[in-house]
Amino acid sequence: MSQEQIIVQKFGGSSIADPIRIREVASRICRSRLAGANLVIVVSAMGNTTDDLIRLAGETAGADGAPNLREVDTLLSTGELVSATLMAIAIQSMGQDVVSLSGTQAGIRTESTHGSARISAVDPARLRRELDAGRILIVAGFQGVTEMGDVTTLGRGGSDTTAVAVAAALGAERCEIYTDVDGIYTSDPRLVPEARKLAEIGYEEMLEMAMLGAKMNPRSIELGAVYSVPMLVASSFADAPGTLIHGGEPTLEVRRAITGIPVDRNVAKITVRGVKDRPGVAAALFEPLADAGISVDVIVQNASADGLTDMTFTVARADVQRALAVARDRSEVESSEVTGDPDMAKVSVVGTGMQNSPGYAARMFRALASAGVNIEMITTSEIRITCIVRRDQAQAAAQALHAAFKLDKAAD
Amino acid sequence: MSQEQIIVQKFGGSSIADPIRIREVASRICRSRLAGANLVIVVSAMGNTTDDLIRLAGETAGADGAPNLREVDTLLSTGELVSATLMAIAIQSMGQDVVSLSGTQAGIRTESTHGSARISAVDPARLRRELDAGRILIVAGFQGVTEMGDVTTLGRGGSDTTAVAVAAALGAERCEIYTDVDGIYTSDPRLVPEARKLAEIGYEEMLEMAMLGAKMNPRSIELGAVYSVPMLVASSFADAPGTLIHGGEPTLEVRRAITGIPVDRNVAKITVRGVKDRPGVAAALFEPLADAGISVDVIVQNASADGLTDMTFTVARADVQRALAVARDRSEVESSEVTGDPDMAKVSVVGTGMQNSPGYAARMFRALASAGVNIEMITTSEIRITCIVRRDQAQAAAQALHAAFKLDKAAD
Numbered sequence: 001m002s003q004e005q006i007i008v009q010k011f012g013g014s015s016i017a018d019p020i021r022i023r024e025v026a027s028r029i030c031r032s033r034l035a036g037a038n039l040v041i042v043v044s045a046m047g048n049t050t051d052d053l054i055r056l057a058g059e060t061a062g063a064d065g066a067p068n069l070r071e072v073d074t075l076l077s078t079g080e081l082v083s084a085t086l087m088a089i090a091i092q093s094m095g096q097d098v099v100s101l102s103g104t105q106a107g108i109r110t111e112s113t114h115g116s117a118r119i120s121a122v123d124p125a126r127l128r129r130e131l132d133a134g135r136i137l138i139v140a141g142f143q144g145v146t147e148m149g150d151v152t153t154l155g156r157g158g159s160d161t162t163a164v165a166v167a168a169a170l171g172a173e174r175c176e177i178y179t180d181v182d183g184i185y186t187s188d189p190r191l192v193p194e195a196r197k198l199a200e201i202g203y204e205e206m207l208e209m210a211m212l213g214a215k216m217n218p219r220s221i222e223l224g225a226v227y228s229v230p231m232l233v234a235s236s237f238a239d240a241p242g243t244l245i246h247g248g249e250p251t252l253e254v255r256r257a258i259t260g261i262p263v264d265r266n267v268a269k270i271t272v273r274g275v276k277d278r279p280g281v282a283a284a285l286f287e288p289l290a291d292a293g294i295s296v297d298v299i300v301q302n303a304s305a306d307g308l309t310d311m312t313f314t315v316a317r318a319d320v321q322r323a324l325a326v327a328r329d330r331s332e333v334e335s336s337e338v339t340g341d342p343d344m345a346k347v348s349v350v351g352t353g354m355q356n357s358p359g360y361a362a363r364m365f366r367a368l369a370s371a372g373v374n375i376e377m378i379t380t381s382e383i384r385i386t387c388i389v390r391r392d393q394a395q396a397a398a399q400a401l402h403a404a405f406k407l408d409k410a411a412d
Numbered sequence: 413m414s415q416e417q418i419i420v421q422k423f424g425g426s427s428i429a430d431p432i433r434i435r436e437v438a439s440r441i442c443r444s445r446l447a448g449a450n451l452v453i454v455v456s457a458m459g460n461t462t463d464d465l466i467r468l469a470g471e472t473a474g475a476d477g478a479p480n481l482r483e484v485d486t487l488l489s490t491g492e493l494v495s496a497t498l499m500a501i502a503i504q505s506m507g508q509d510v511v512s513l514s515g516t517q518a519g520i521r522t523e524s525t526h527g528s529a530r531i532s533a534v535d536p537a538r539l540r541r542e543l544d545a546g547r548i549l550i551v552a553g554f555q556g557v558t559e560m561g562d563v564t565t566l567g568r569g570g571s572d573t574t575a576v577a578v579a580a581a582l583g584a585e586r587c588e589i590y591t592d593v594d595g596i597y598t599s600d601p602r603l604v605p606e607a608r609k610l611a612e613i614g615y616e617e618m619l620e621m622a623m624l625g626a627k628m629n630p631r632s633i634e635l636g637a638v639y640s641v642p643m644l645v646a647s648s649f650a651d652a653p654g655t656l657i658h659g660g661e662p663t664l665e666v667r668r669a670i671t672g673i674p675v676d677r678n679v680a681k682i683t684v685r686g687v688k689d690r691p692g693v694a695a696a697l698f699e700p701l702a703d704a705g706i707s708v709d710v711i712v713q714n715a716s717a718d719g720l721t722d723m724t725f726t727v728a729r730a731d732v733q734r735a736l737a738v739a740r741d742r743s744e745v746e747s748s749e750v751t752g753d754p755d756m757a758k759v760s761v762v763g764t765g766m767q768n769s770p771g772y773a774a775r776m777f778r779a780l781a782s783a784g785v786n787i788e789m790i791t792t793s794e795i796r797i798t799c800i801v802r803r804d805q806a807q808a809a810a811q812a813l814h815a816a817f818k819l820d821k822a823a824d
Binding site for chain 1: 482490512563
């Protein structure tokens with residue numbers, strides 16, 4: 001590996017939950033360094049630190065108030081500062097030259113939307129200077145800084161985003177995401193014992209998988225795709241090879257038809273019946289949900305009959321009560337009934353191979369029917385077909401689809 | 413109070429040890445705000461946070477290494493970021509406009525001596541902008557930033573220093589230090605029940621008191637004196653009036669002869685006997701102690717006899733074994749014997765009134781003799797006489813001096 005090549009490695013909170021694990025990861029990093037790589041390490045907060053800090057903020061805000069997001073951002077950012085400095089201390093004790101950098105020091109500039117800021121630019125000046133000095137860099141993930149000098153956080157999975165953004169800004173050879181899973185599987189191994197670890201996967205497939213239940217942050221994959229940063233997802237505890245997420249390299253020319261069967265069992269369904277079918281009614285329903293910070297996923301509207309229509313949409317299970325309250329509160333929607341069901345699941349088939357080939361939907365529906373699984377809603381994209389099924393049928397559905405599309409056998 | 417007047421208030425770690433205490437202090441701050449003051453609040457880390465972080469750093473550094481000071485500084489600085497943001501969250505929940513600022517954001521520029529950086533300048537631009545916007549400012553104490561953008565800490569008592577420096581930079585009317593004592597006493601009330609709280613005290617007297625055992629950071633008092641910042645020391649739990657530290661205002665024209673009797677029972681004595689009395693021998697002894705980070709306080713050298721001399725000096729009790737080892741290791745000092753005694757105490761009389769009046773030393777020695785206290789070492793400054801006595805005689809010494817100089821009766 002030449003002196004110019006840079007590798008970014010990201011370690012999640014469970015990998016560095018206490019001083020002992022931090023030292024284990026530190027010696028792993030030192031081994032990579034001795035193998036010749038220029039390393040930029042991005043760390044999350046240790047273990048449950050972020051949740052603990054959020055609870056502390058809630059207690060301090062008292063019964064009345066929601067804590068101010070700007071203040072919460074600085075508060076939460078301390079979690080990654082602690083883990084970054086401790087990692088630097090551990091690596092230094094093993095004899096390597098190392099320096100920790102906050103988001104501000106690492107040049108992670110963001111917009112000023114506190115709590116879920118988007119990275120606007122990475123100024124790599126200091127990163128380069130420290131790398132040129134021969135140091136291992138430890139960057140506090142999940143955080144950035146506004147033009148004003150205020151600290152922001154990047155929202156859920158933000159440390160992955162930091163890692164990919166830094167890799168893009170430095171032109172790194174690869175961004176390695178070390179986590180408590182050892183790669184991307186064809187389906188959830190807890191539900192489908194035959195699920196198989198993928199050696200590689202394309203960005204767009206991974207993006208669909210991530211949004212449909214695979215444990216990855218979609219934003220970081222999007223960023224990786226835009227800047228063509230090859231991303232390796234691997235275990236921080238074992239040395240097993242992980243899954244490489246990358247663009248259309250030659251080995252992927254012959255694409256698998258179906259790459260994976262992501263399953264999300266954390267889905268609730270809201271049905272609004274007897275809605276007057278006139279312009280603006282969808283906006284009147286969904287704008288207040290967005291204002292309440294409730295993410296709506298699948299939306300289905302049935303064909304209108306007698307000027308009345310039914311709308312069904314899904315939200316995360318935890319949001320079902322709030323979503324029901326908001327939907328029932330919309331007097332201008334004039335619906336006859338609003339009901340909710342928290343026990344749904346989302347089962348999808350994902351693969352770029354289905355793009356120009358007909359028949360995948362039919363095969364999916366046939367496989368589900370044979371397994372006795374009832375489909376409640378259907379939605380599709382170019383490389384994905386998603387069915388909403390009852391939660392207690394999710395496992396049967398995933399197993400049936402995994403077998404029907406022969407995912408237990410490697411295609412490549 | 414006019415719109416222009418600014419008051420800086422500093423709250424120590426025990427005053428804000430948990431969310432409940434933070435909310436108590438927050439409502440106190442809101443009351444001050446409603447009374448019309450423009451407020452800059454400086455906070456320490458909550459309770460034992462700093463000690464917990466130091467332990468965590470030690471565990472992570474492992475058996476081999478002392479943790480890197482630059483990394484420890486950023487690590488420790490998170491303690492004050494947490495308390496500053498929580499305080500802002502509490503105040504905001506009570507309806508006041510408020511913003512927290514890190515040392516970096518507050519413009520606290522320091523030299524780059526990690527672990528005990530000195531403030532080189534305070535850039536008040538952002539502080540002024542936020543004050544002009546009508547906000548209460550919460551500044552994370554104990555920390556600053558180097559020209560490079562690296563976080564530093566200011567060493568022991570650093571939050572007091574932050575508070576006084578900010579008060580000086582903003583031309584604040586007063587810097588109020590809220591702590592777990594309710595003011596400065598004529599002597600340690602645990603040893604001398606007649607000890608009386610002082611309503612006011614001059615900077616130089618306070619500086620001597622602070623260096624001799626009173627619970628205050630000498631650096632902050634020095635800074636207050638240089639920039640003429642009136643400092644109020646008061647209880648963060650009670651509303652009782654505290655002690656005002658200030659310069660030579662009219663009410664102090666008639667100075668007390670003696671202001672206080674500070675006592676420090678944390679003293680050890682090292683004696684080096686039979687030292688060859690030639691140039692450079694003192695340097696050969698004390699330079700290695702300084703290099704080892706051991707603070708030497710009182711130094712006494714007896715008159716030389718036969719080209720040999722005895723040197724005695726005091727160090728903090730915790731340092732006695734290390735100091736002994738360093739002193740015994742000095743082959744070039746060629747001493748016949750090095751002994752240590754960890755059970756000493758330092759009892760002083762302090763007062764600007766003694767400056768041009770003879771006889772105070774004689775009165776002090778007479779009072780100690782009458783109380784049966786043996787004096788082991790003596791050292792003086794213009795406004796102070798200090799005696800080193802045995803630790804078990806410190807209380808008798810302090811009580812005798814407190815009575816002899818009539819400190820139980822207010823002079824003003």
